[in-house]
Amino acid sequence: MNFSIQPELENEKYQLIPLSQGDFESLYEVASDPKVWEQHPNKDRYKREVFENFFKGAVESKGAFKIVEKETGEVLGSTRFYDFDENKNSIFIGYTFYGTKSWGKGINPQIKKMMLDYIFQFVDTVHFHIGKENYRSQIALERLGGKKIAEEEVAYFGEPTRTNFVYEIKNEDYFN
Template identity: 40%
Template sequence: MRDFATDVVLTDGVLELRPLRSSDREGLYAAASDPATWAQHPAKGRAERAVFDPYFDFLLGAGGTLVAIEVATGTILGCSRFYDVPDQPEGIAIGFTFLGCAYWGGAWNRRMKALMVGHVLQSRPEVWLHIAPDNIRSQIASGRVGAVHQYDADLDMGQGPVPYKCYTITAQSWANATRTPIEA
């Protein structure tokens, strides 16, 4: 990722995002081990150790992955990743995101997106999101933080071409969607 720092620590005092380390394997697996986490995801088996471990190795080797930690408890909640947009040479995307089921439906995803989107928008006009066509939960959640569908494409994110719905968030769409403060 040219001219973009991914090796960062981002925090709002409640949530901390920091670069993924090999020592995070067990904590991240604990967050990923509920099959409901992956029910609408194309890789439905990631709750299984044999599927999760290669995924973790991919995230660790690919770079740009930030682990999400609840500051008060030190608990790993999930992770997300900055990556280059395959068909937009200057674009930066946020994806490969998941949170354990216990952290759904509240402010955690919004906090994570606020930190990451804010970081990208410091140097880029928009942030890209790529969502599987059948991942309705993520499509709805993305719309709630200002993501606007741009087009559909088959993109290679490192494991061969896969269909994605491609969204962007701009500073204006983010501001319009997030006028209400994040709950504590």
């Protein structure tokens, strides 16, 4: 099996489709709500010019996806694989966001499960950067079995450096 950080993935309800330039408007429609970014380290991504930079970084990462509800074809948000480290046999999952109407519906755990089930065929450890004040995401990741292992300054693509917690899920813990 060929290893790719941008495969098409799907379950019964959702698809992860590699992000392309043509996805900007549909994704910005979801991202343009300031509430989406309230707990995020970069709270102004709802502004078009700031989101344009975020989107450019997502497309250039070649690991980003749009999250699509299969039944309606609606774009719900975005996520990505990034920073694959061959020596440590690890990768990050992150840059995830959803529109507010997707919150509290159990969508994120299904998306993360899809991503983890796939990527653990190739790596031993998955890391996540989560903003220090992003309590929703911290709780969500702890529910998935993520353990906080560090705190570090993260420089997002073309954005200011922010303090993030690093969480980790190991392959052997995930499947036990």
